[in-house]
Amino acid sequence: MLTIDIISIFPDYFSSPLKHGVVGKAIDAGLIRIRPVNLRDFTHDRHNTTDDRPYGGGAGMVMTPEPLARAISALRNEDSQSVVILLSPRGKTLSHEMARELSMFQHLILVCGRYEGVDERVIEKMVDEELSIGDYVLSGGEPAALVVVDAVSRLVPGVLGCDDSAGSDSFANGLLEHPHYTRPRTFMGMPVPEVLLSGNHREIARWRRQQCLRLTLERRPDLLEKADLNQDDLEFLQGLMNEDG
Numbered sequence: 001m002l003t004i005d006i007i008s009i010f011p012d013y014f015s016s017p018l019k020h021g022v023v024g025k026a027i028d029a030g031l032i033r034i035r036p037v038n039l040r041d042f043t044h045d046r047h048n049t050t051d052d053r054p055y056g057g058g059a060g061m062v063m064t065p066e067p068l069a070r071a072i073s074a075l076r077n078e079d080s081q082s083v084v085i086l087l088s089p090r091g092k093t094l095s096h097e098m099a100r101e102l103s104m105f106q107h108l109i110l111v112c113g114r115y116e117g118v119d120e121r122v123i124e125k126m127v128d129e130e131l132s133i134g135d136y137v138l139s140g141g142e143p144a145a146l147v148v149v150d151a152v153s154r155l156v157p158g159v160l161g162c163d164d165s166a167g168s169d170s171f172a173n174g175l176l177e178h179p180h181y182t183r184p185r186t187f188m189g190m191p192v193p194e195v196l197l198s199g200n201h202r203e204i205a206r207w208r209r210q211q212c213l214r215l216t217l218e219r220r221p222d223l224l225e226k227a228d229l230n231q232d233d234l235e236f237l238q239g240l241m242n243e244d245g
Contacts, residue, residue, distance in 0.1 A: 003033040008112040011036035013142045026159040042070040060116035079107040086111045087141030091130030096171035103155035112141030174227035178211035
């Protein structure tokens with residue numbers, strides 16, 4: 001079972017989100033375990049201080065190293081193979097492949113930064129990876145931690161109910177996902193593509209693959225450089241580019 005500990009000064013932040021949706025069901029089913037950890041429980045002063053002024057001056061405050069080091073050490077004592085991840089705008093950007101790799105571990109420790117950041121000595125000594133969810137700054141690592149929890153948890157076997165679901169997601173095969181349709185058959189004058197009503201599973205699979213290629217070319221052509229493409233894919237893409245050219 002995957003256990004994810006989340007170190008935060010606002011552990012109650014996670015109370016509602018972790019009760020709902022896929023993650024909430026997975027927790028109830030015992031497939032994953034998510035534990036918000038109050039950083040203030042690891043302070044030793046009467047004010048439960050977790051931040052201080054930065055050396056060298058400047059605006060804002062910095063998270064002090066001692067409480068974080070105690071919290072990480074305490075959680076790591078439970079599993080020597082734990083992976084410690086600091087949510088940080090300077091980290092590697094979370095990708096589907098990275099989420100897949102993280103889902104294979106037994107114990108993740110997510111550290112939610114606050115203020116101007118975390119004392120660098122904790123990062124150098126105790127953090128295995130810095131991780132970002134995009135090129136923007138949040139008030140704290142808590143929203144990013146929820147994104148990581150969701151992205152990773154849904155890749156744990158059994159969490160989605162149908163393991164094929166994750167395999168057809170956008171980015172799972174290096175491409176964006178194909179369009180989806182359901183009832184009614186016609187909506188606002190727009191019919192469902194006939195191929196999806198044909199019952200011909202081979203043609204449906206071919207259409208979906210081509211739609212994945214078309215959308216990726218239109219919206220994220222950078223993904224095509226690393227995608228696993230066969231000769232039919234390459235010919236289809238070339239045809240699309242010839243149409244545009």
